[in-house]
Amino acid sequence: MKLPFFALLKIIMEGKSSIRFLLGAIGSFAFSIAVILCTVGLMDGFESTLVSSLQKSSGDLILTSRNGFFHVDEEFNKITKAPEVKHITPLTQVEAFFIFKGNSKGVLVKGVEEESFKKVTNIDLQFNNGGIVIGKSLMESLGLAIGDEVVLTFASNSRSSQGSPILKSFVVSSSVKHGVYEKDMRYVYLKRETLLDTLNYNPDTANMALIKVNKIKKIDELKAIAFDLQTELPDKYRIETFWDEFKVLLDAVEIEKMSITLVLQMIVVVAIFNIIAFIIFISEKKSQELFLLRALGLNLKTLVKFWYQLLLSVWLISSLISIGLTYIFNYLLTSLPIFQLPGDIYVLSRLSIDLTPVDFVIVFGLALVWIFIIGFISLGRLKNKTLLHGLRQEFS
Amino acid sequence: MSFIEVKNVFKSYGSTEVLRGISFNIEAGAQCAIQGMSGSGKSTLLYILGGLDQAGRGEVVIDGKNISSLNDEALAKFRNKSVGFVFQFHFLLPSLNCMDNILLPAKLGNFPIKDIKKRVHEFAETLGVSHCLNKFPFEISGGEQQRINIIRATSLKPGILLCDEPTGNLDSKNSQKVVELLKDISSKLGTTLLVVTHDTVVANKFTQKITIEDGQIIS
Numbered sequence: 001m002k003l004p005f006f007a008l009l010k011i012i013m014e015g016k017s018s019i020r021f022l023l024g025a026i027g028s029f030a031f032s033i034a035v036i037l038c039t040v041g042l043m044d045g046f047e048s049t050l051v052s053s054l055q056k057s058s059g060d061l062i063l064t065s066r067n068g069f070f071h072v073d074e075e076f077n078k079i080t081k082a083p084e085v086k087h088i089t090p091l092t093q094v095e096a097f098f099i100f101k102g103n104s105k106g107v108l109v110k111g112v113e114e115e116s117f118k119k120v121t122n123i124d125l126q127f128n129n130g131g132i133v134i135g136k137s138l139m140e141s142l143g144l145a146i147g148d149e150v151v152l153t154f155a156s157n158s159r160s161s162q163g164s165p166i167l168k169s170f171v172v173s174s175s176v177k178h179g180v181y182e183k184d185m186r187y188v189y190l191k192r193e194t195l196l197d198t199l200n201y202n203p204d205t206a207n208m209a210l211i212k213v214n215k216i217k218k219i220d221e222l223k224a225i226a227f228d229l230q231t232e233l234p235d236k237y238r239i240e241t242f243w244d245e246f247k248v249l250l251d252a253v254e255i256e257k258m259s260i261t262l263v264l265q266m267i268v269v270v271a272i273f274n275i276i277a278f279i280i281f282i283s284e285k286k287s288q289e290l291f292l293l294r295a296l297g298l299n300l301k302t303l304v305k306f307w308y309q310l311l312l313s314v315w316l317i318s319s320l321i322s323i324g325l326t327y328i329f330n331y332l333l334t335s336l337p338i339f340q341l342p343g344d345i346y347v348l349s350r351l352s353i354d355l356t357p358v359d360f361v362i363v364f365g366l367a368l369v370w371i372f373i374i375g376f377i378s379l380g381r382l383k384n385k386t387l388l389h390g391l392r393q394e395f396s
Numbered sequence: 397m398s399f400i401e402v403k404n405v406f407k408s409y410g411s412t413e414v415l416r417g418i419s420f421n422i423e424a425g426a427q428c429a430i431q432g433m434s435g436s437g438k439s440t441l442l443y444i445l446g447g448l449d450q451a452g453r454g455e456v457v458i459d460g461k462n463i464s465s466l467n468d469e470a471l472a473k474f475r476n477k478s479v480g481f482v483f484q485f486h487f488l489l490p491s492l493n494c495m496d497n498i499l500l501p502a503k504l505g506n507f508p509i510k511d512i513k514k515r516v517h518e519f520a521e522t523l524g525v526s527h528c529l530n531k532f533p534f535e536i537s538g539g540e541q542q543r544i545n546i547i548r549a550t551s552l553k554p555g556i557l558l559c560d561e562p563t564g565n566l567d568s569k570n571s572q573k574v575v576e577l578l579k580d581i582s583s584k585l586g587t588t589l590l591v592v593t594h595d596t597v598v599a600n601k602f603t604q605k606i607t608i609e610d611g612q613i614i615s
Contacts, residue, residue, distance in 0.1 A: 011491055014489075296476060296504055297473065297475045297504040298472060387448045
């Protein structure tokens with residue numbers, strides 16, 4: 001006993017009110033799914049943009065010493081011979097105050113060796129005549145221009161100076177953009193030898209090194225490489241991946257993403273109310289037709305199949321529309337100035353939606369589960385009413 | 397063995413007993429009226445015979461098949477192939493034209509539509525409703541709707557034609573016409589005709605009558 005899906009649909013969807021109701025239900029359901037997709041996608045986008053921006057200025061791995069400072073000596077140079085290591089650059093990093101026209105800011109001063117630093121990070125620093133290179137946001141916030149003279153104030157480690165700071169003037173040679181607001185606002189670069197000389201440190205002193213590894217397929221492979229290197233190196237060295245510095249933030253984003261996905265299910269539930277209303281509307285308004293078809297020979301199995309096909313179609317169409325809405329939102333997000341985020345709040349100035357197949361499966365899967373729960377309950381209403389009861393009630 | 401055998405059928409809705417031990421036999425091709433007052437249980441009996449409802453106790457055997465033991469799928473098949481229903485209200489779907497309404501049972505049962513259409517045109521010609529076939533139910537009169545309903549019920553040449561107050565909405569002149577029409581069609585098709593009515597005039601048109609009162613056969 002079969003009646004084609006579309007023939008049955010034509011009977012059930014007869015009348016403008018039914019079609020409008022169905023379109024409204026599909027629209028709201030699609031919008032709800034799109035909201036969840038956009039939110040999850042934004043968080044994924046935040047995470048991936050942050051990770052790639054971090055990698056730009058940090059290389060792949062970060063080497064530090066458990067003793068704080070270490071010497072760039074024979075032992076250190078052995079690291080470069082490790083098979084995983086492609087390039088390595090030593091850094092001397094200290095905190096300082098940046099002073100310009102009476103304004104001061106706490107900064108992280110990085111003494112680098114330009115050539116090896118460029119090989120590891122792809123950042124080309126131009127120290128003209130012993131000048132410094134500063135983050136773009138720092139430059140803008142203090143209204144600095146290239147050629148301006150600024151003062152860096154370092155803490156002194158000399159007993160004779162009784163704790164008084166070391167002040168030294170530098171000329172701003174250029175600015176650098178890392179893609180991470182926090183770095184653009186805090187990082188100041190100068191030649192390592194200049195920094196060591198200013199602080200009166202030994203010429204081979206460093207407290208950090210950045211490592212570029214040989215080609216990897218996936219970023220997660222870095223964890224294994226870091227582990228391998230750690231076992232090969234003397235105990236005093238510590239190897240971390242470039243994102244470990246922001247690990248807490250990235251972990252928080254991951255947890256937040258899962259929590260928000262679950263919380264946003266409430267939006268789907270709200271949209272489900274529209275589907276429920278539609279199902280009740282159809283089952284009440286069209287019960288005459290349904291009971292008559294049953295009386296004429298439509299079996300319950302075919303009716304149940306049609307019911308689920310209808311719900312599956314609603315879900316499928318809503319899901320497809322939601323993908324479209326998500327792409328539209330992503331386009332607006334990446335192209336309209338109104339959607340530019342304040343970098344000082346969100347660390348990154350512009351985000352895009354980045355969705356993985358897993359995200360789609362989770363969001364669409366949960367929506368499907370909801371719609372089938374509702375379909376099952378509503379179908380129970382029809383099943384529980386006997387044919388005779390239904391006919392008498394509907395046609396009396 | 398009779399074509400319809402009803403054996404000690406009981407039916408209750410909650411605590412209300414609607415049918416109380418109904419038993420009778422009807423031969424194939426017979427034309428019978430089931431008469432009774434409103435609430436006597438006659439429609440319930442008709443729907444049990446048509447597979448729209450199940451008896452609480454007892455057996456209903458039609459053409460050697462015990463329909464009380466059939467599952468939903470088999471009952472749906474039975475309703476589609478073996479039973480034609482003519483209801484008091486014509487029950488035509490407003491979204492379909494008359495031809496599509498008539499063809500519903502054929503489509504549900506996967507019958508060859510071409511052959512059925514040919515038969516429908518012949519029936520429509522006989523009943524004088526050929527001009528209605530491409531019209532929607534709201535475009536034709538009540539009498540024409542009832543005749544379209546009768547064509548739908550007989551389009552698959554069912555073994556039994558069950559009519560629930562088929563003249564309930566008609567005046568006496570049209571009632572007489574419809575009863576004659578039903579008797580004539582069932583004679584031509586060799587279909588067993590059962591008509592439920594509260595109207596004594598309609599019931600008197602049939603030689604075989606069953607009178608029900610308070611869920612029991614009294615004559």
